[in-house]
Amino acid sequence: MKTKEKILNAALQLYNEQGIRSVTTRHIAASIGLSGGNLHYHFKHTEDIIRALFNELASAYDDLMLNAQQASINLATIDALAAISFQLVNKYRFIFINFVEIANWIPEIKASYGQLIQKREQQFVSFFDALAQHGIFRDDIPTSNKLGLVKQFFIISDFWLSHNELTRQYRGEDALNDYKKTINLLLWPYIKRFE
Template sequence: MMKTKDKILSKALELFNDKGYNNITTRHIAAELNISAGNLHYHFRHSEDLIKILFSELTLKMDELLKQMKKTEDKTLDDLYQFTYSICRIFYSYRFIFINFIDILNQNPDIKASYEGINFSRKEEFQQIFSDLQKSNIFQKDVPHFIIDGLVEQIFIIADNWLTHNRLILKLGQKEAIHHYTLLQMNLFYPILNKEQQKLYEEQYIQQS
């Protein structure tokens, strides 16, 4: 049976995602769970405490995903696709964080400091993964370093902002949004794929979509 603390976190995530971070208070969450505000505050004194834990959950899920990808030997194009798809799926599950990103960072200095540190370490992890893809002959071996560095930054920009773009422009549901933005990210890799991998990519992912 789910503990009260876990129920509160689950309901908070649901409401933040559906209604927006700035529109939900601890009282809203308590009312949805049919518990008193005092009961909720026994577990979480402020909504910021909920945000910190949800941000930590997101970070841990990304850590595990990166760990699995880094230890995968002889990486394939499908490994790269599944990795990219899984990132989009995780981000969608915590979409309020990205849609309300600036407000959350401004109101939570601890999260802001954590994000800055994570951003730096993530770049190194992605560069290692891309290096492995070159060794596995998925990426071309003679790609200039500035292209790889720029690719990492482009990925981060899209990853941090695609949920806002979808909310404002495309308005796709969960399944369609994750599929669409996975391919949008994957398309960034196309120019540096080997020729046979480009053909495979078109056959497996573009013509099937």
């Protein structure tokens, strides 16, 4: 594994365990036996590390959306996509727990997030259209409602973890099941009912 990857893996683990304000670049370097100078050769500032981790997360969601467009169109696919989304939320949990603070602290992340939303709106609307063409989604849903549904998806995936931490504090399978149930309840009004 390359040094840069080791730094990012160590940072991810430490941020997830201790939070972004408790972990310094010295902590990250020490956790993998690097000198501070060696770490700063790869990442000049803490913001650079967080930006790189955010970019990893965005790339993983890009892959998820690409797979969604290529997968079989059925309810099992939606369930599988929700499970993968949950894994990403859990893997990069520090970003989701601290997202507003991170976005205000690092303006490039805030700008990138705005661009991601526009891209995801198109991807999700195309996916919803495919679900309607396959008889899974109702075909009478206006585009404005589809865009509203995308917004709701973002609210859930971006802030479910914070809500969970403040309320139920589910872990493991319980957390996964609650996340998927929340997604399924969001989709329920749009699913075509078969008599």
